[in-house]
Each structure stands twice: as structure tokens, then as C-alpha cells.
Amino acid sequence: xxxxxxxxxxxxxxxxxxxxxxxxxxxxxxxxxxxxxxxxxxxxxxxxxxxxxxxxxxxxxxxxxxxxxxxxxxxxxxxxxxxxxxxxxxxxxxxxxxxxxxxxxxxxxxxxxxxxxxxxxxxxxxxxxxxxxxxxxxxxxxxxxxxxxxxxxxxxxxxxxxxxxxxxxxxxxxxxxxxxxxxxxxxxxxxxxxxxxxxxxxxxxxxxxxxxxxxxxxxxxxxxxxxxxxxxxxxxxxxxxxxxxxxxxxxxxxxxxxxxxxxxxxxxxxxxxxxxxxxxxxxxx
Numbered sequence: 001x002x003x004x005x006x007x008x009x010x011x012x013x014x015x016x017x018x019x020x021x022x023x024x025x026x027x028x029x030x031x032x033x034x035x036x037x038x039x040x041x042x043x044x045x046x047x048x049x050x051x052x053x054x055x056x057x058x059x060x061x062x063x064x065x066x067x068x069x070x071x072x073x074x075x076x077x078x079x080x081x082x083x084x085x086x087x088x089x090x091x092x093x094x095x096x097x098x099x100x101x102x103x104x105x106x107x108x109x110x111x112x113x114x115x116x117x118x119x120x121x122x123x124x125x126x127x128x129x130x131x132x133x134x135x136x137x138x139x140x141x142x143x144x145x146x147x148x149x150x151x152x153x154x155x156x157x158x159x160x161x162x163x164x165x166x167x168x169x170x171x172x173x174x175x176x177x178x179x180x181x182x183x184x185x186x187x188x189x190x191x192x193x194x195x196x197x198x199x200x201x202x203x204x205x206x207x208x209x210x211x212x213x214x215x216x217x218x219x220x221x222x223x224x225x226x227x228x229x230x231x232x233x234x235x236x237x238x239x240x241x242x243x244x245x246x247x248x249x250x251x252x253x254x255x256x257x258x259x260x261x262x263x264x265x266x267x268x269x270x271x272x273x274x275x276x277x278x279x280x281x282x283x284x285x
Contacts, residue, residue: 015122016045017115018098022085023106024052027061028144029244030106034065034073036150042116044102046072050092053080072097083250085191086207086217093198093206094279101201104241105192108132109143109150111240113168118195118239126231127200129222130193130239133165140245153242165240172237185234186226191218193241196225204228206276211260213253220261221272228270 019037023030030049037047047069049062054077062075076092078084093101102118104110121128135143139159142148148156154166204224211217226232263269 016098017100018096019044019102022050025054036110050088051077052088090206090276102195107244109242128195129189131165132243134161137245169237176236186222205272208272209274215254216257
């Protein structure tokens with residue numbers, strides 16, 4: 001269900017954006033994701049594929065997508081040495097040209113107003129956390145096989161969980177923002193749908209690369225940004241994304257990642273010891 005609204009239309013900032021798309025060896029999902037970017041009502045300045053070591057099939061796909069992309073598309077790749085999402089995101093942040101960075105995962109289908117909604121939320125001194133709706137395995141297969149279009153996905157509600165997250169309404173979005181604006185709900189941030197000013201990421205040094213395995217690196221970044229004085233803005237009822245089904249992630253690193261997060265909270269940490277600044281020199285050479 002998509003409810004049209006123009007309540008934020010006159011507030012969209014005139015700012016160039018880069019959309020960062022993280023991926024690892026799932027080219028079928030990446031194709032659908034990037035094609036949904038091509039169909040946006042408001043296009044980004046560029047698309048940056050943040051590739052954590054995918055193989056040749058993904059490389060061939062990116063070459064194909066470059067040939068049809070309506071905007072600049074770049075491929076930032078690193079050698080496969082296990083799950084290093086924090087590192088590849090930092091590399092991609094450093095490579096991105098836009099002052100405003102919108103971060104997604106490569107297994108999302110974006111509703112056509114996704115970027116427009118994010119730019120409407122862009123405000124200096126803030127960063128944004130969005131939501132996602134989850135598709136089951138059956139609906140995911142239908143989408144990947146091309147049996148239904150992106151716009152038809154909301155018609156299959158029985159195959160979608162977190163269904164409130166498919167609603168797009170400027171009025172409801174504003175109500176949620178007014179209710180949440182003084183809260184520090186870092187627990188409800190999802191790295192698959194976030195947006196930041198690049199200068200703010202540089203200030204806190206991006207993701208902490210000491211995180212290994214899945215979990216909590218997004219929450220820890222959120223806490224550091226808040227510790228540095230930036231305000232978290234939640235976007236619900238806008239920036240709609242549909243998450244393709246996949247197997248549950250390996251949670252074996254979760255205890256030590258939780259420990260790192262708690263240390264950041266308790267000590268008021270603002271700066272990652274190893275982060276985005278590792279790669280700034282690469283952009284000068």
C-alpha cells in the first residue's frame with residue numbers, strides 16, 4: 001500500500017547524493033536492487049557497489065549494469081577474507097563523491113520514491129534510520145524470476161511481514177518524527193536503510209573495523225554519532241524497501257560485538273580507531 005503525499009515535497013534539499021549498495025555473492029538480488037535504483041523518481045548522483053569479495057559473476061553483472069545505468073556507477077571491491085562489511089562500507093564511503101550518502105543492502109527492492117523520501121529527511125547535524133518490510137521465500141523467488149514487477153509486490157501482503165513498513169504517507173511520517181525526535185533509540189537502527197552526511201562520517205571515522213561477523217556495527221556507529229552531538233531521525237512511512245528472503249546470518253560473533261557496543265555506550269566513544277580515514281589517501285592517488 002502506497003499513500004501519496006507531498007507534505008515534505010517543498011523541503012527536499014538541493015544536495016547531490018551517492019547511494020552505497022553492499023553485496024556479497026548474490027548477483028540475482030543485486031541486479032534487482034540496482035534496477036530499482038534506476039527506476040527512482042529522484043536519481044542519485046552516483047551508485048557505489050560496496051563488494052565484500054564477490055566472484056566473477058558479480059563482476060560481470062556490474063559491468064553490464066554500468067552500460068545501462070542512468071548515473072555514474074562504480075564498483076568498490078575488496079578481497080574475500082571473511083565477513084568484513086564495516087571495512088567495505090568505509091572504503092565505499094571514502095570513494096563516494098556525494099556529500100550525502102544513502103546506505104542500503106544489495107538484497108533490497110526500493111519503492112520508486114525511496115531516494116526522494118530520504119532527501120526530504122536530509123538536514124544538517126542529523127542522520128537517518130529507515131525501516132524495511134520482509135518478503136518470504138516464495139515471494140522472493142517470484143521477484144527474482146521476474147514474475148511480478150516491483151510495483152506489484154505490495155499486492156502480495158500475505159507473503160510480507162512488517163507490513164506497516166510498506167505504507168508511504170508524509171502525514172504519518174511527520175507524526176512519527178515528532179514523537180521520536182528526542183529519543184536515542186539506537187537499538188532500532190538497521191544498516192540496510194540509513195543515510196548520513198559524509199562530513200559527519202569522517203568526523204567519527206565511519207564504521208569501526210574491529211567488528212567481525214554479523215551484528216551491532218550499525219548500532220555502534222549510531223551511538224558514536226550521537227555521542228558526537230548528531231541527532232538520529234527515524235523515517236517510517238517513507239523510504240520504503242522490500243527485503244528479499246535469505247538464510248539467517250551466522251551469529252557467532254554477536255557476544256563480542258555486543259561487548260564493543262556496550263563499551264562505546266559506557267565510555268562515550270566518538271571516534272573509531274580504525275575506519276574510513278584508512279582509505280582517504282586512496283582517493284588522492
